[in-house]
Amino acid sequence: MKHITCIEDLRQLHKRRVPKAFFDYADRGSYTEDTLRANSEDLQQIKFRQRILVDVSKRTLATTILGEPSAMPLILAPVGLLGMQHGDGEIYACRAAQAAGIPFTQSTMSICSIEDIAAAVDKPFWFQLYVMKDRGFIKSLIERAIAAKCSALVLTVDLQVIGQRHQDIKNGMTVPPEWSLSKLIDFATKPAWVSGVLQGKRRTFGNIAGHVKGTEDLTKLSEWTASQFDTSLSWKDIDWIRSIWPGKLILKGILDVEDAELAAKTGAQAIVVSNHGGRQLDGAPSSIEVLPEIVDEVGSKLEIMFDGGIRTGMDIMRALALGAKSCMIGRAYAYGLGAGGQEGVAKHSTSWARSSPPRWACAASTPSPRSTTRCWRFEAIAIPPTGVVPAKAGTHNHSRARFEHGCGPNSSQQSSSVVMGPCFRTSACTHLLESSQGLG
Ligand code: GLV
Numbered sequence: 479m480k481h482i483t484c485i486e487d488l489r490q491l492h493k494r495r496v497p498k499a500f501f502d503y504a505d506r507g508s509y510t511e512d513t514l515r516a517n518s519e520d521l522q523q524i525k526f527r528q529r530i531l532v533d534v535s536k537r538t539l540a541t542t543i544l545g546e547p548s549a550m551p552l553i554l555a556p557v558g559l560l561g562m563q564h565g566d567g568e569i570y571a572c573r574a575a576q577a578a579g580i581p582f583t584q585s586t587m588s589i590c591s592i593e594d595i596a597a598a599v600d601k602p603f604w605f606q607l608y609v610m611k612d613r614g615f616i617k618s619l620i621e622r623a624i625a626a627k628c629s630a631l632v633l634t635v636d637l638q639v640i641g642q643r644h645q646d647i648k649n650g651m652t653v654p655p656e657w658s659l660s661k662l663i664d665f666a667t668k669p670a671w672v673s674g675v676l677q678g679k680r681r682t683f684g685n686i687a688g689h690v691k692g693t694e695d696l697t698k699l700s701e702w703t704a705s706q707f708d709t710s711l712s713w714k715d716i717d718w719i720r721s722i723w724p725g726k727l728i729l730k731g732i733l734d735v736e737d738a739e740l741a742a743k744t745g746a747q748a749i750v751v752s753n754h755g756g757r758q759l760d761g762a763p764s765s766i767e768v769l770p771e772i773v774d775e776v777g778s779k780l781e782i783m784f785d786g787g788i789r790t791g792m793d794i795m796r797a798l799a800l801g802a803k804s805c806m807i808g809r810a811y812a813y814g815l816g817a818g819g820q821e822g823v824a825k826h827s828t829s830w831a832r833s834s835p836p837r838w839a840c841a842a843s844t845p846s847p848r849s850t851t852r853c854w855r856f857e858a859i860a861i862p863p864t865g866v867v868p869a870k871a872g873t874h875n876h877s878r879a880r881f882e883h884g885c886g887p888n889s890s891q892q893s894s895s896v897v898m899g900p901c902f903r904t905s906a907c908t909h910l911l912e913s914s915q916g917l918g
Pocket of ligand 1: 558587637754757
């Protein structure tokens with residue numbers, strides 16, 4: 479592909495270069511995939527108010543995430559099996575994130591182990607935890623993350639029972655792949671992938687294999703994992719985790735305002751508003767739909783991160799404008815990894831959000847009371863040169879207008895925020911505004 483201009487281009491390349499079972503594992507969602515679709519469709523519904531002739535000569539995407547400087551409000555989310563999208567995929571994704579100056583989160587269900595990554599990168603990364611029945615193992619896993627100097631623990635709270643991904647069943651997805659004629663034919667057409675995976679450090683779940691008795695056999699390992707998630711996990715277990723993990727704690731998978739309130743009482747520093755990328759409870763709302771009310775309720779007590787459906791820098795702006803402090807991407811960078819390894823993540827998957835001189839700016843002022851024909855669902859994003867300013871309460875009401883009561887001439891009058899926005903050099907932007915210069 480000569481010019482890669484958007485995440486969809488990376489997705490197409492990933493699809494061509496990686497065996498179907500692993501591409502589909504990353505790409506697809508659970509059951510009817512309603513929630514998967516809603517994540518991006520609801521983001522697209524949110525329109526920007528375009529204002530002009532505001533001085534936008536000083537812009538930056540730099541911010542802080544959990545008190546640490548970050549080049550932009552973006553985090554690479556935990557994604558299982560990255561090492562099956564590209565040999566040593568976790569290491570390459572982590573290196574790409576660190577080169578871009580943003581956090582990388584390693585999944586429990588990684589192919590590389592915590593120690594493999596720690597030995598291969600210069601800076602601390604985040605570790606994502608799934609809690610399994612064998613609490614002795616979970617304790618030792620947290621201790622390994624401490625020993626590896628991981629700088630935050632991301633506890634996933636929405637996957638004690640795994641959502642059924644129909645496509646994984648149809649594909650006979652196993653780790654590592656079980657041999658069949660169709661798989662052999664598939665692999666034969668992907669020699670670069672085969673050689674990368676063969677050269678990689680591991681072909682099984684590196685955090686688990688060899689650490690738990692009976693997990694030496696690869697295929698049995700995936701069965702073992704499926705049967706091991708602790709379905710009794712509850713709020714009280716967070717105290718137990720906090721008694722082992724002394725550092726920053728993030729709860730990932732909050733989608734309801736009452737859960738957000740409970741999360742605020744746990745001592746966690748942050749939550750990720752997320753429906754697991756539409757891979758868990760199908761029929762649950764999109765993440766963007768619930769974001770504003772969660773921000774209103776607990777935004778002053780917890781740092782709010784957002785994930786679900788982000789494919790452009792514009793989507794990041796949408797989430798930040800509705801009160802998220804930063805966003806996670808999962809599929810967007812997994813596509814980059816499958817399409818082109820570390821470069822695919824660094825050069826493409828994150829470049830649309832990088833602080834290369836942004837060309838586009840959203841500027842907004844008090845919504846016009848004369849705007850009777852349109853409801854501007856939110857005004858703009860607030861990223862002055864000093865960092866991200868969470869959207870103001872008035873701004874959230876605009877999004878509510880969308881989800882609850884439509885719009886009208888008075889729907890946006892209470893906000894007086896004057897903001898100038900950044901600009902994410904997005905694929906869409908690049909395409910529209912810089913058509914002569916693709917991301918590739
Ligand atoms: C794991 O997190 C998955 O969604 O497969």
